Amino acid sequence: MNDVQNSPDFRNITLDEAGIKDLQYPVTLLDRANEKQRTVAVISMSAELPHHFKGTHMSRFVEVLSRYTCEFDGSTIPAILAELKQVLDAESARMTVSFPYFLDKKAPVTGITAKMNYQCTFYGKSSPEGEDFVLGVTVPVSSLCPCSREISSYGAHNQRGHITIEVRSLPDEKGIPVLVWIEELIEIAESSASSPVYSVLKRPDEKYVTELAYDNPVFVEDMVRIAGERLMKDDRLTWFQVTAENQESIHNHTAYARFEWNRDGGN
Amino acid sequence: MNDVQNSPDFRNITLDEAGIKDLQYPVTLLDRANEKQRTVAVISMSAELPHHFKGTHMSRFVEVLSRYTCEFDGSTIPAILAELKQVLDAESARMTVSFPYFLDKKAPVTGITAKMNYQCTFYGKSSPEGEDFVLGVTVPVSSLCPCSREISSYGAHNQRGHITIEVRSLPDEKGIPVLVWIEELIEIAESSASSPVYSVLKRPDEKYVTELAYDNPVFVEDMVRIAGERLMKDDRLTWFQVTAENQESIHNHTAYARFEWNRDGGN
């Protein structure tokens, strides 16, 4: 059976990426509190396509992936990318894995516990320039407007917001990026907002978070700067980006702010 | 050229609907303040498929539609449905037209004006049981929690919400449903919430809406009941449904309430 993909191409164009996306797949991840967590990911995978090949072999992405999904830890993405480069005869490969991650979260006063979801992304790339890995976490929070509080005789508008933190960390002695826990980034994001949000709150909890938010008014700009200040002090990090978005309760559009930082200066 | 769709089918199954959906199309609508408004709609159209035909003629939906989009008023959907029934040899036809509608909205204190978007839907059906038409409008609003305000020493959580009102009105002497303006339903929804939302607010406006919301705390349940009470008094209406949703600022999920009403009792 003729291998059309493998036939030569004469246009002399090397493609940055050829691959698959929007593949839904169950994965098992590391969980700081419970050792392992099963969730459902949306995955994209690609490889560079050398100029002399007509097409990539799309089926090999899923074949490689399906051998790794039962145990997904810090060494998994580098292993998948290495295997992809080999089976596809490619100089570079990339992968993005996005998934909801759940924590058991206690209500602040009553201590009632329910699961709370955080959308996370692993991004990996392996190329002649080296290995790259980015961890991203999006954290829903509550934000209360400092301006509204200052100028109003009573009350202050507040709303649901989302803080996204993306980080790159230094490689360890094996060249694998030092582990940064999803849980650590969630903690930083939640403490940069007016208040965390919860899946379940009883009345004493609701009183607590209402007053906590009123006592901690922040703009999207503040949330980004507060998180940024803490992240800059983390010696493991070489790069990060913080984005905050507010589903404004006085508008039908979103307010946002973004800060990108590199350890070696510039941003 | 063989007409496969027109070939006989022997499974004796009449389909409720066969048609198209997710068709994006520019349309020109009636606008109470400016006579006409051009916007972009997402459209679905279908007809019953009699048991003896293998398939409907999908191209005819777009052919019929494209003759009507330049002037879309109360008589347009009945005219389209009548034409669809004829060209498709069908006993019933349906159509849904969803679009953002814009109003020039003044900030409450400074009077600064900007356009504000409201997502609307026209739904029409023509069948042996008669003509049906539903107008739906989704209105973004601000809602402030009565419980949070009551139990907290200061502040009160509030958030962006959406109130959706759908109505059926009595037919006029020509059998066409009495006109209910999109603008009327927007006004009812906005006055059922803690405060309207705006595209542009300066500081005096922000103070005003913050205090207005604090003075008018409502649950999603209240918003639905307040709008419902007003709609029940509107003699033009034979049926309505009100749904309110809050993008809770203390949770990562939505709170909602729904009320359906029929003039002739029951709901």
Place this chain on the structure above:
Amino acid sequence: MNDVQNSPDFRNITLDEAGIKDLQYPVTLLDRANEKQRTVAVISMSAELPHHFKGTHMSRFVEVLSRYTCEFDGSTIPAILAELKQVLDAESARMTVSFPYFLDKKAPVTGITAKMNYQCTFYGKSSPEGEDFVLGVTVPVSSLCPCSREISSYGAHNQRGHITIEVRSLPDEKGIPVLVWIEELIEIAESSASSPVYSVLKRPDEKYVTELAYDNPVFVEDMVRIAGERLMKDDRLTWFQVTAENQESIHNHTAYARFEWNRDGGN
């Protein structure tokens, strides 16, 4: 602490629903092949709100839910609804649970296996009129156009489609609806299309599904009728609805068909 929700309301309006939606939560389900399957659901829960109460107690929905998510089978939704009615002092309660469900699916020739996702929904309602339960499954398929094949000298346009089957089944002696497996509905949907789709296919598999699709051309109307014919013969079912949608490869819109059926006549 004052219970505002519990305070009386004098507008005399009973709400059809008050509750929560868009709550993401991990759940463990029955799996025909592997006993259990963990996945992530999006959940809505609501209860009727009697006219004399100002608001429902939103936190109780999550409290009840979180006790049941570790083992979700046919008796779970009735148990949750019964508990909701009790803790919320409501006459009726509803619940929708939507989730991706995964099967190990073998490529048709090479037998290579990978997981394939199917979007499913459980809908339950408990009210004075009785218990209701609907199972819904959306199955991605391939469809090849009979008209295009007939009129073209070679080739035929085909595309990804989705068949959604929703069913109600008879109650067993305990009043719980007879179990219909997700896997059964997937099998019916896939055999109603031109060809199933797969997560991984090697070249011999690709040849097989290409020719299989060409040998089995179907309109969306055909897919709905083929599935409908089989479902009507299933003595367990009292009601079903089949919807087919094609992401048309010659258009930028969708073609669809829908058929609703009741055992006791009419549709």
Place this chain on the structure above:
Amino acid sequence: MNDVQNSPDFRNITLDEAGIKDLQYPVTLLDRANEKQRTVAVISMSAELPHHFKGTHMSRFVEVLSRYTCEFDGSTIPAILAELKQVLDAESARMTVSFPYFLDKKAPVTGITAKMNYQCTFYGKSSPEGEDFVLGVTVPVSSLCPCSREISSYGAHNQRGHITIEVRSLPDEKGIPVLVWIEELIEIAESSASSPVYSVLKRPDEKYVTELAYDNPVFVEDMVRIAGERLMKDDRLTWFQVTAENQESIHNHTAYARFEWNRDGGN
């Protein structure tokens, strides 16, 4: 009334962006065939926030925007960005405008005409490094798999795909990027696929596009290379990126390819 946003900030963090997003607004654009076209855009606008200011003035984005939407041409985005930098006392500003754009498109044999939608994006940035402008167009197309055609005895799987072309062009003598028409990029994308797609096709048209697609099999990789070859020859362009995605009809995931090019070498 205190201007909280204007108060000093001592964290010494300059934010890359502070602004608004997801603002829906009607806009009037240049249209090559009809002079002007009204459509509805989703807009984001931001400015750099100097380290010494606590917050940006979010209302000014909408105030500036609302003066320009009635006539949006090549000079509009630079004018808006210049005004934003001034009123916000910022060194740089950015703006993204995304909208459906419609062409009257004739069926290839019968000549029947209907409107066809193309999703477009204008991206602009003004900073001390200079002015930047990117035009992006996403074009739905039909693609037929060369491998499937080669290995199958009859038929070939095909599907709806989307080709996205993004371009930067040389500045003219006034420093404004040379105009590249949306219509030009649509033409390139459509001729890089197996066949264009249409809003309305009669049977002779359907026969034509079916056979056209069978005669022009392309992988996503081919579509990107074919478009890339043509774009490289366009002397107006300094940079482009082409992405092709297929809604695979044999899979439930997407296949994609991407090629980025710079006139001055490298990519």
